[in-house]
Amino acid sequence: MKQGLLAFLLILGCLLNGCERQAIGLVSAVPGPGHNWVLIWSDEFTGPNGSAPDPTKWVVESGGNGWGNKELEYYAPHLKNLHLEDGNLVIEAQKEEFTGSDGVTRHYTSGRLKTQGLFSQVYGRFESRIKIPSGQGVWPAFWMLGDDLSTAGWPTCGEIDVMENVDVGKSRIHGSIHGPGYSAKNSLTSAYTISQGRFSDDFHVFAVEWAPEVIRFYVDDELYATRTPADLPKGARWVYDHPFFLILNLAVGGDLPGNPDRSVSFPQRMLVDYVRVYSRR
DSSP states (O other), rough: HHHHHHHHHHHHHHHTOOOOOOOOTSSSSSSSOOHHHHEEEEEOOOTTTTTTTTTTTTOOOOOOOOOOTTEEEEEETTTEEEEETTEEEEEEEEEEEEEOOTOOEEEEOOOOEOOOTTOSSSEEEEEEEEEEETTTTTEEEEEEEEEHHHHHHHTTOOEEEEEEEOOSSSSSSEEEETTTTTTTTGGGEEEEOSSSGGGGSOOOOEEEEETTEEEEEETTTTEEEEEOOSSSSSTTOOOOOOEEEEEEEEEETTTOOOOOOOOOSOOEEEEEEEEEEEEEO
């Protein structure tokens, strides 16, 4: 009884004082099957229009070295590439020549954020509500890397791709895991194709539910793939037993999506309504 009253008072206080849409620590009614989750970390992107992402939650990455995928963009720490707008995070790719402090010149700019050094978690539900861009050759992604990246290196640290889109028609997304012996083009990847329209038409919720020796992939709370150690190549290691940090980015070109063609207009925008991380109650 006391716990129920406390939860009611906290929610009432939020409504009266305009706090975040989800009160951290309360049992969530948002995720899918079971609803048995407690919100641990989130960003609702409710700051003033034109403001930068919260620096206490996100690190802005910069660079134009291709990022191991022959990407064409320079990730630039500019507000036009990364800003808040109408309750969303906007990651915007622009067609423009830019030379960074490293002397690298690219003909596109875009944005990339990570929580490395600020937040990481082992196991739980990791979800984001995203509207992806529509252009050929743009590559939106919501993904995670093991927080031992700096010592173990990639792919030994592990990688979980909650959502990435490289499909020309924008009707299909992929969820993947990468580890030692099953990375890059040999990663364990599953696809989800939307039944009507394109993913770029509207927002969708992309999530993984991660527990010891299992990772489940969801779109709009529909389970479409499950990965366990039994799926790994013979002799390969399951490396998903330590904390991972989050990454959001919008790449241009690269090995998987190919390069933009003449039909693609810029800017291209990836809109992120929220990112939420839960643990089991």
